[in-house]
Amino acid sequence: MDSNFDSIPIIDVSPLLTNPEAINMDDPIVYQVLEMLHTACKNVGFFYVKGHGISDTLVRGVREVSRNFFNLPLEEKKKIKLSSTTGYRGYTKLLDNKTQGKPDMHESIDAYKEFAPGAYGPIGENFEGPNLWPEYPQELKQMMEEYGVALEKLSKMITRGIVLALGGSPDIFEGDRAGDSFWLMRCIGYPGSGGAAHPSAIGCEAHTDYGLLILVNQDDNVTALEVQNRSGEWIPAVPIPGTFVCNIGDMLKIWSNGIYEPTVHRVINNSSEFRVSIPFFYEPNFNAVVEPLEFYKQKTGGVAKFNKVVYAEYLINKVRNNFVHE
Numbered sequence: 001m002d003s004n005f006d007s008i009p010i011i012d013v014s015p016l017l018t019n020p021e022a023i024n025m026d027d028p029i030v031y032q033v034l035e036m037l038h039t040a041c042k043n044v045g046f047f048y049v050k051g052h053g054i055s056d057t058l059v060r061g062v063r064e065v066s067r068n069f070f071n072l073p074l075e076e077k078k079k080i081k082l083s084s085t086t087g088y089r090g091y092t093k094l095l096d097n098k099t100q101g102k103p104d105m106h107e108s109i110d111a112y113k114e115f116a117p118g119a120y121g122p123i124g125e126n127f128e129g130p131n132l133w134p135e136y137p138q139e140l141k142q143m144m145e146e147y148g149v150a151l152e153k154l155s156k157m158i159t160r161g162i163v164l165a166l167g168g169s170p171d172i173f174e175g176d177r178a179g180d181s182f183w184l185m186r187c188i189g190y191p192g193s194g195g196a197a198h199p200s201a202i203g204c205e206a207h208t209d210y211g212l213l214i215l216v217n218q219d220d221n222v223t224a225l226e227v228q229n230r231s232g233e234w235i236p237a238v239p240i241p242g243t244f245v246c247n248i249g250d251m252l253k254i255w256s257n258g259i260y261e262p263t264v265h266r267v268i269n270n271s272s273e274f275r276v277s278i279p280f281f282y283e284p285n286f287n288a289v290v291e292p293l294e295f296y297k298q299k300t301g302g303v304a305k306f307n308k309v310v311y312a313e314y315l316i317n318k319v320r321n322n323f324v325h326e
């Protein structure tokens, strides 16, 4: 991060929602969007995305249907319980998610990109599916699948904009890097007032995200997500209806040789309302080898600042410590 910030910029990405050949870099409107993307990624690590083209019905719908699921009795929700034997897919109850070793005051359904069993050898077995969707509300599965398709497309276009902003080739993250993203989506519920029985527990402890780019679809009526600036102050990501909150992940730091760094954030729901958010995590390919790209190295003195990591190894080392198992 180059400079401090006290607010999170809003970027209208609509000029980027087209095929790469149709993006005219000489168009001043396109130029301005790219400039804003670069500056936001470099200085803040967070920005609001508007003009994304995803229907309000779908964006609100996935939150409402998730809320209906969280309202069900625990016994019902546990029918799709996540564990190390379900590929880390399914439901996790309050305080069974851990971030930085601390129990989080949230419950969730986690769904990863599905892949054929055996596709990635022994390490792949950790994440073998299928996703676990509830019997009620019956429409959750179909809506979330539609949502995943839409959010993956949007993530790709924003990522392409970030690359174009520095004059890179627009398909730099396609193919072996993130052309077959091992994405994750989470439906998350945060009880109001920090959860009555555990008033000191926070919704999600301070952390950075693991992958490339994250798009958060949050309730309009509760401010709970907070982003840490250079002086250690927590800047609230106040909901702006019709936007996603976008932030960058650990792998973009490696790929960009440190030009872009993820920003620490956390969630505290001090309101009296139950808050729902649905982050979409746009990640590298499962077996991607992530290392500083030549294109970004040339802009940063030519020397790689980070060692390479295999994304699946990075991910399993994180996820193994993310859950309490009964």
Ligand SMILES: N=C(N)NCCCC[C@H](N)C(=O)O
Binding pocket: 097, 098, 099, 100, 184, 204, 207, 208, 209, 210, 211, 281, 315, 322
């Ligand atoms: N596969 C991905 N990207 N998972 C992201 C989850 C990040 C938050 C989590 N509570 C944590 O412990 O950091």
Ligand SMILES: O=C(O)CCC(=O)C(=O)O
Binding pocket: 186, 188, 204, 209, 216, 218, 224, 225, 265, 266, 267, 277, 278, 279
């Ligand atoms: O609920 C939110 O607003 C963000 C959650 C988050 O940071 C995460 O799940 O990684």
Ligand SMILES: [Fe+2]
Binding pocket: 207, 208, 209, 265
């Ligand atoms: Fe996060």
